Amino acid sequence: MPFDLSRRALFTGAAGATVTGLAAAGLTGCSQPAAQALPDQAFPPGRIDPYLLGPGEGVALLSRNENPYGPAQSALDMIEYAATKGAYYANQEAYMTLAALIAERNGVDPEQVVLTTGSGEVLSAIALLYGPRGPILAPRLFWDTTALYAANLGLAEIERVPLTADMGIDLPAIEARVTADTGLVQLCNPNNPTGLVAEPAEFQAAVRRMAATTTVLVDEAYIELSDDPEANSCVPLIREGHDVIVTRTFSKIYGMAGIRVGYAIASAETAAAIRPVVMSWSPCTSYAAGIGCYDDTDFIDYSRSKIVEGRDMVFATLDTLGLDYLPSQTNFVYFRSGIGANPLQAAMAERQISIRGQYMDYADWSRVSMGRIEDVERFCTSLPQILGA
Numbered sequence: 001m002p003f004d005l006s007r008r009a010l011f012t013g014a015a016g017a018t019v020t021g022l023a024a025a026g027l028t029g030c031s032q033p034a035a036q037a038l039p040d041q042a043f044p045p046g047r048i049d050p051y052l053l054g055p056g057e058g059v060a061l062l063s064r065n066e067n068p069y070g071p072a073q074s075a076l077d078m079i080e081y082a083a084t085k086g087a088y089y090a091n092q093e094a095y096m097t098l099a100a101l102i103a104e105r106n107g108v109d110p111e112q113v114v115l116t117t118g119s120g121e122v123l124s125a126i127a128l129l130y131g132p133r134g135p136i137l138a139p140r141l142f143w144d145t146t147a148l149y150a151a152n153l154g155l156a157e158i159e160r161v162p163l164t165a166d167m168g169i170d171l172p173a174i175e176a177r178v179t180a181d182t183g184l185v186q187l188c189n190p191n192n193p194t195g196l197v198a199e200p201a202e203f204q205a206a207v208r209r210m211a212a213t214t215t216v217l218v219d220e221a222y223i224e225l226s227d228d229p230e231a232n233s234c235v236p237l238i239r240e241g242h243d244v245i246v247t248r249t250f251s252k253i254y255g256m257a258g259i260r261v262g263y264a265i266a267s268a269e270t271a272a273a274i275r276p277v278v279m280s281w282s283p284c285t286s287y288a289a290g291i292g293c294y295d296d297t298d299f300i301d302y303s304r305s306k307i308v309e310g311r312d313m314v315f316a317t318l319d320t321l322g323l324d325y326l327p328s329q330t331n332f333v334y335f336r337s338g339i340g341a342n343p344l345q346a347a348m349a350e351r352q353i354s355i356r357g358q359y360m361d362y363a364d365w366s367r368v369s370m371g372r373i374e375d376v377e378r379f380c381t382s383l384p385q386i387l388g389a
């Protein structure tokens, strides 16, 4: 049982017995917001800004879909242990331990899991692998950073399909464009920046049909935040043998955007094809953190509850102001302020509140992420003031 042995060894090692320096600095724990400055004495005088990492002093960081309630204490303990082993490249056993945990929960084999430095890396590898085979077919609005990465290298072309009138993914229109020459269909569910989750039965039926002709990639970065992650996920389609790849991340519900752990689940053959295209090796701290918190349901529940609390506050503010918004099932809300995304972003920035600016030609739509509750409160108070409401 190498899996059990390695887990026990990790948990009874240095990590188990100590209180971390970070905890002492007030940076840890699910009830303790992580985004605070380190005490001055932690830095050589004048050398490093105490706000070197995380939000700057006084800034409400609501633009990057991070989860400030992470990392979980269970992850931090493992990071401290892993840092003491930082002289060494991460062992294959650490990779396999985390892959086995993910595989077990998803009902697949560990060789069907590809671990990377955030899901961005595996998504980039997938774009590099499939882009040269034909166009990447996607909704007009999706998290396109990694498809653009391949496109900017001349290795992919993105074919964007307009959204439905209510900003959903137009599945019939995408399906109608799938041919044997399509390199990849890329869908993001829940979608970013809309925050919308597709209706599960309809979505999965369309993915099944499209996967009979080409590979379908479903980016599930925010799936754990949706109301019913099990029902919404396309992982069962992989188990059924369809040509589907699902990617997920520890950056969102697990609050580890800066630690960099993500993964893809696919058939063993597809995973074996993706692995050599992955550009780097994850830090030992990433694998360790993932192992530490993957099953931390207390933290996950806490994280979700804080995100939903913030989201409800934003919904209530938008309702009061009579503004349109999409019913997000994520840690961000896409809404129309009536003054344009870029002017609103600038007005918020004057108040040290960071939100997203305009996407493509969606000039009216703004995206605000759920941060610490006090930061969401600042947004909710500032919005009517800026709009003169």
Ligand SMILES: Cc1ncc(COP(=O)(O)O)c(C=O)c1O
Pocket (backbone or CB within 6 Å): 064, 065, 117, 118, 119, 120, 121, 143, 188, 191, 192, 219, 221, 222, 248, 249, 250, 251, 257, 261, 262
């Ligand atoms: C939909 C989606 N997928 C993937 C990512 C990449 O995240 P990471 O590389 O941190 O896993 C993001 C980042 O915001 C995202 O919004």
